[in-house]
Amino acid sequence: MKHIISILMENEAGALSRVAGLFSARAYNIESLTVAPTEDATLSRMTIVTSGSDDVIEQIIKQLNKLIDVVKVLDLNDGRFIERELMLVKVKATGSFRDEMKRMCDIFRGRIIDVADGSYTIELTGSGSKLDAFLEALDKAVILETVRTGASGIGRGDRILKL
Amino acid sequence: MELSGAEIVIRCLQEENVKYVFGYPGGAVLNIYDEIFKQDKFKHILVRHEQAAVHAADAYSRATGQVGVALVTSGPGATNAITGIATAHMDSIPMVIISGQAPTPAIGLDAFQEVDMIGISRPCVKHNFLVKDVKDIAPTIKKAFFIAATGRPGPVVVDIPKDITAHLGHYEYPKSVEMRSYTPILKGHSGQIKKAIKLMLEAKRPMLYTGGGVVLGDAADQLIKLAHRLGFPVTNTLMGLGGYPATDKQFVGMLGMHGTLEANMAMQNCDVLVAVGARFDDRVIGNPQHFYNKDRTIVHIDVDPSSISKRVKVDVPIVGHVQSVLAEMNELLDAETRTPDAAALKAWWTQIEEWRGRNCLTYNRNSEIIKPQFVIEKLWEVTKGDAYVTSDVGQHQMWAAQYYKFDKPRRWINSGGLGTMGVGLPYAMGVQFADPSAKVACVTGEGSIQMNIQELSTCKQFHLPIKVVLLNNRYLGMVRQWQQFFYENRYSESYMDSLPDFVKLAESYGHVGMNIEKPADVEGALTEAFNLTDRFVFMNFITDQNENVFPMVPNGKGLSEIILAEDL
Numbered sequence: 048m049k050h051i052i053s054i055l056m057e058n059e060a061g062a063l064s065r066v067a068g069l070f071s072a073r074a075y076n077i078e079s080l081t082v083a084p085t086e087d088a089t090l091s092r093m094t095i096v097t098s099g100s101d102d103v104i105e106q107i108i109k110q111l112n113k114l115i116d117v118v119k120v121l122d123l124n125d126g127r128f129i130e131r132e133l134m135l136v137k138v139k140a141t142g143s144f145r146d147e148m149k150r151m152c153d154i155f156r157g158r159i160i161d162v163a164d165g166s167y168t169i170e171l172t173g174s175g176s177k178l179d180a181f182l183e184a185l186d187k188a189v190i191l192e193t194v195r196t197g198a199s200g201i202g203r204g205d206r207i208l209k210l
Numbered sequence: 211m212e213l214s215g216a217e218i219v220i221r222c223l224q225e226e227n228v229k230y231v232f233g234y235p236g237g238a239v240l241n242i243y244d245e246i247f248k249q250d251k252f253k254h255i256l257v258r259h260e261q262a263a264v265h266a267a268d269a270y271s272r273a274t275g276q277v278g279v280a281l282v283t284s285g286p287g288a289t290n291a292i293t294g295i296a297t298a299h300m301d302s303i304p305m306v307i308i309s310g311q312a313p314t315p316a317i318g319l320d321a322f323q324e325v326d327m328i329g330i331s332r333p334c335v336k337h338n339f340l341v342k343d344v345k346d347i348a349p350t351i352k353k354a355f356f357i358a359a360t361g362r363p364g365p366v367v368v369d370i371p372k373d374i375t376a377h378l379g380h381y382e383y384p385k386s387v388e389m390r391s392y393t394p395i396l397k398g399h400s401g402q403i404k405k406a407i408k409l410m411l412e413a414k415r416p417m418l419y420t421g422g423g424v425v426l427g428d429a430a431d432q433l434i435k436l437a438h439r440l441g442f443p444v445t446n447t448l449m450g451l452g453g454y455p456a457t458d459k460q461f462v463g464m465l466g467m468h469g470t471l472e473a474n475m476a477m478q479n480c481d482v483l484v485a486v487g488a489r490f491d492d493r494v495i496g497n498p499q500h501f502y503n504k505d506r507t508i509v510h511i512d513v514d515p516s517s518i519s520k521r522v523k524v525d526v527p528i529v530g531h532v533q534s535v536l537a538e539m540n541e542l543l544d545a546e547t548r549t550p551d552a553a554a555l556k557a558w559w560t561q562i563e564e565w566r567g568r569n570c571l572t573y574n575r576n577s578e579i580i581k582p583q584f585v586i587e588k589l590w591e592v593t594k595g596d597a598y599v600t601s602d603v604g605q606h607q608m609w610a611a612q613y614y615k616f617d618k619p620r621r622w623i624n625s626g627g628l629g630t631m632g633v634g635l636p637y638a639m640g641v642q643f644a645d646p647s648a649k650v651a652c653v654t655g656e657g658s659i660q661m662n663i664q665e666l667s668t669c670k671q672f673h674l675p676i677k678v679v680l681l682n683n684r685y686l687g688m689v690r691q692w693q694q695f696f697y698e699n700r701y702s703e704s705y706m707d708s709l710p711d712f713v714k715l716a717e718s719y720g721h722v723g724m725n726i727e728k729p730a731d732v733e734g735a736l737t738e739a740f741n742l743t744d745r746f747v748f749m750n751f752i753t754d755q756n757e758n759v760f761p762m763v764p765n766g767k768g769l770s771e772i773i774l775a776e777d778l
Contacts, residue, residue, distance in 0.1 A: 057391055060340070061328060072333050102519070109516035115337040115357060118391040210390065 049078070050104050051130060051200040053208050054093040054111060055119040058084055062116040066093065069114065075099065075107055079132075079175075079197030090118065090210070094199050096175070119208060127203040133170070134178045135160075136185075137192040140167040144189060155181045166191060174198075211382075215344045215375040216241035219308065222351040224251045225383045228279050230270060230643050231255070232263040236283025237323060238310025241375040255643065255672065258664040260287050262636035264294020265662070268303050268365075269633075269640030272623050273598060275428060277304045277358050278640070284310040284372075285323030289330065293630060295365050296334035300627025301449060302426060304363035306354045313373040314342065327369045336364030341371070344379035356387040361394030362514035363426060398511065398530030398538060406484065406509040406526050407542050413482035414554035415561075416442045419465065422449030422626065423487015423512060423532045425619040430454065432536035433486065439543055440550050443562055445473040447488050448611055449626040456615035457595070462562060463571075466494040467763050468608040471570040472562055474761070474769040478504055479561075485510045487532045490522040491627075498522055500768025511535045570761050570774050571612055579754045580729050582606060582681040585736075586613035589651060589679060592736040597621070597649040600637035602658030603629045605687035608759045610653040632661025638676040639668060649677070649740060656682045656706055666719045669746050677739050678748045680712060683755045691758045716748035727752045 056062050063082055070077050078096040085092050097107060104122065111120045123130075140148045145167075152159055152169050155177070161168035171181055175198055182190065202208065213221065219242050223231065232255045235243045246254050257263040260282045267278030278298075282291045288309045298305050311317065312324035328340050337357050339350045347370065354366040410416060424433050430453050437444050437460055444454045445465040454461055463470030465477050477483070477495070483506050488494070495501045498521055510517075510524040511532055518527045528535055573583045586609050589597070599614050600623040601607040607624055616622045623641055625633045638652040659680055669676060689704040713723030722745050726735045732751070739747040760775040 061332075064329070065332065068332055102523075106516065106520060113514070113516050115389075115392050 048124075049096065049098045051123040051128065051198060052095045052097060052107065052111070053121045053123055053200060054095065054117055055085070055208060055210065056091050056093060056114075057116040057118065058089050058091045059116060062091065063093075065114050065116060066095070066111070069110055070097075073106075073110060075103065079195075081197040081199055087210070094197070096198050118210065121202070121208045123200045123202060126206050128200050128206065129203060130174045130198050130200045131172055132175050132178055132198045133172050133196045134181075135194050136169045136171065136182070136190060137166050138169060138185065139165065139189040139191060141165050148189070151181075151184060155184075157181070211380065212378045213381045214241065214245075215347055215370070215377050215379065216245045218344065218347045218379065218381050219351070219370070219375065220245040220249055221381060222348055222383060223279065224249070226277070226351075226355050228252045230267075231279045231281050232257055232267040232270070232640070233281030234260050234263055234283065234287060236287050236310060238284035238287075238312065238372045239281060239375075241372065242281065242308070242310070254281075255639075255668070257636070257668050259662065260290035261294050261632070262639070262662050262665050262668070264291045264305070264307060265297065265633050265636035266640035266643070267305055268294060268298040269600065269623050269637035270644045271303050271305055272637075273620050273641045273644040275426075275620070277306055277355055280305065280307045282307065282309050283323065284312055284327070285325045287323075288325055288327040288369075292330060292334065295331055295367065297625050297628045297630040297633060298365045299334045299336065301422060301625065302363050303365065304358040305365040306351070306358055307365060307367045309367060309369050311340070311369045311371040314371045315373070317371065327367065331367045334365075335367050338367035338369065340369045341374055344374050344377040347374070347379070348381060348383050352384045353387055353389065357392065361392075362517075394513065395515075395529050396531045396534055398528040398535035400538070402526055402528045403535060403538050403542065406528060407539060407546070409482050409507055409509060409526065410440060410442075410484060411546070411548045411550055414551060415479060415481040415558045416440070416550070416555075417476050417480035417483050418442050418444040418486065419447075419477060419483055419488055420444065420450045420453050420486040421447040421488025424450055424453035427487055427513065427532040428619070429487070429533035429536050430619040432533055432540060434458075435540050436536055436543070439540070441555055442550075443476055443559070445469070445477060447494055447626075448624070450488060451611060451622045452616035452619040455617040457617055462566065464611055465769075467496070467765075468612065468759050468761065469763075471568050471761055471772055471774060472565040474763065474772050475565045476562055478769040481506050483508045485512075486536065487512060489517045489520065492521070495522065495769060496763045496771075497766055497768045500771070503768070568774065573757075573775065577729065577754065580726065580732060580751055582609050582683070582751075582753045582757055583613050584729060585679060585681060585732055585751050585753065586610055586653065588733045588736055589653070590614045592733065592740055593649050593651065597651050598623060598641045598645065600624065600634050600641060600650070600652045602634035602654045602661075603631045604655050604658060605683075605691065605757075605759050606653050606655045606658075606681040609681070631658040634658055635662050635665045635669075635676075635678070638678075639665060639672075639674055642674045642676055643672075650675075651677045651679050653679045653681065655687060656680060656684065656709055657686045663715075666716065666721065670719045670721065673744070674746060675742070675744050676746050680748065680750050681753045682709075682712075682750055683753045683757070684709065685755055688759070694758070695764070712748055712750040716746070721746040721748055723748045723750070725750050725752070
């Protein structure tokens with residue numbers, strides 16, 4: 048099953064490679080990984096999307112906690128949470144496609160952030176599955192380029208990951 | 211007070227009460243070596259290869275419980291140290307390894323003797339640090355010792371660029387360490403401990419299975435107390451030998467791939483298994499699916515949460531320092547009115563004695579060729595069971611583990627997890643420094659000893675009275691054994707040709723060499739060697755080439771699918 052794991056870690060050189068190295072050394076999956084500093088400049092927050100059986104996820108959480116630079120680990124799937132990912136898609140927009148693309152973008156509540164003679168660049172946020180759905184709804188031939196940030200996640204309501 | 215980075219390194223090591231630093235100089239650590247020259251608070255032991263420096267420091271730690279310290283230069287010095295570091299990591303040995311690094315401005319420019327030590331060592335250390343400012347040296351070394359020695363211990367690398375060791379900086383050694391990201395759990399959960407006690411008291415076929423954690427956690431006394439109070443059988447892993455006295459009647463021997471029949475059968479057939487500082491690894495329980503065929507309730511005490519439910523699902527996990535958890539169990543049992551089920555226990559012991567009665571460690575005692583097992587038995591007799599025994603890796607290691615009855619912890623020094631050939635001689639050096647008057651035997655093979663044989667020179671320099679017990683069968687014995695059993699006798703590259711004359715080799719370093727070719731000479735040679743209390747003696751025992759290690763649980767098989775010598 049897919050899990051989203053949030054990690055608070057010391058904002059130090061090499062911390063990212065410790066996490067990435069752990070996943071490759073122990074043959075765990077990484078679907079996506081994002082990392083950025085938090086409002087506390089000494090801490091980074093990382094979000095990892097991974098998958099595995101309950102036993103594997105339990106080991107992943109334990110192994111992450113064992114890393115000296117890791118301060119806190121939370122499996123967002125243990126409770127209610129919100130997942131968001133940002134995607135930029137450059138699509139062909141010529142002739143009748145121009146209106147069609149605008150409509151598709153509106154349906155998925157995207158925004159066109161760059162307009163050129165032959166293309167639009169669309170910005171879309173949502174869960175990973177929503178972004179997947181948007182791409183599936185498009186004709187493959189019109190997609191010129193895509194870039195995705197990987198998921199970020201946060202617990203709902205009182206679920207807070209902080210020091 | 212302004213000091214150079216190199217002086218700060220030395221002060222920090224003195225502050226940590228380091229007695230010995232095992233190392234090898236080179237360009238990037240010249241400033242540090244210059245400061246070593248000027249001080250006499252700790253001794254530097256010059257080895258002949260960096261791998262041996264790390265192994266010796268590792269063994270010093272295994273024998274004393276203190277943090278072992280090694281010092282190597284950048285580049286090849288650092289990469290040579292890696293095997294030693296990985297060996298210590300697999301067996302959870304507390305160490306600090308200081309490596310030199312190219313000067314800060316040169317890092318990343320493929321400088322002479324530059325290697326990314328942080329990147330290379332990352333998968334085989336507990337943690338590592340690159341020091342980028344002279345003011346960080348003291349706090350970093352303080353943290354390194356703290357991390358190495360606490361929680362589940364392990365090696366920590368501190369990589370210091372050469373320019374940092376020359377820079378001047380203010381020196382003050384921190385009194386304590388606070389790390390928000392690292393707070394090892396010491397005390398076990400009381401509720402879980404009570405649950406475990408209840409299970410143990412209700413058990414019909416209980417079993418204590420204990421590992422290296424008991425030795426490293428100095429918990430042998432608490433384990434003995436617990437086992438004697440409950441009357442349960444005890445087995446040790448390879449790493450756990452000495453954690454429970456081997457001559458005690460409740461001891462059923464080592465378990466696992468080359469464990470005794472009684473230990474493996476009891477492990478498979480028990481109804482309540484209490485695992486203490488052990489990790490159910492593949493050489494211990496064999497095939498996990500086969501292990502699951504029998505129902506049992508498992509209590510697992512370990513300082514490392516990630517060791518619990520890793521290979522085998524556990525019913526009652528207890529995360530904590532094994533010494534503290536066992537002490538709490540003993541206290542609870544002091545106040546306990548219930549007692550173990552005596553009738554069930556009696557029946558269980560009857561069953562175990564039946565397995566024990568098969569004498570799974572018998573071998574041909576009337577052989578005209580020296581049997582390796584016989585040498586180990588005589589070694590035990592001659593040293594009155596009170597020596598430190600280091601070993602290399604292979605058949606001789608298993609025979610030493612099976613036939614030398616270790617009654618005390620920290621006496622059996624070997625590479626269990628990584629299985630590193632070549633550790634034996636440098637391990638013996640580290641142990642001899644830890645206890646200069648002790649009897650130290652290095653049980654080895656002609657393959658393993660040649661992997662660090664250059665250390666005969668170090669032994670000469672420091673007058674180390676180590677006794678090498680070479681079980682020379684002219685084969686990479688364990689490889690040959692597997693080829694015989696599983697590769698239809700195709701002995702691919704497992705024969706050792708062109709061996710040196712070990713006696714002459716030893717003598718060329720000023721040591722004593724002996725060739726022993728007859729069983730009748732074994733005891734005399736050992737006695738003579740150990741009587742030479744101030745000499746390094748190299749005993750070359752010409753042993754039976756065809757002897758195999760039994761019992762054996764073949765790879766991928768279950769514990770009760772064990773093969774005995776008599777089965778073949």
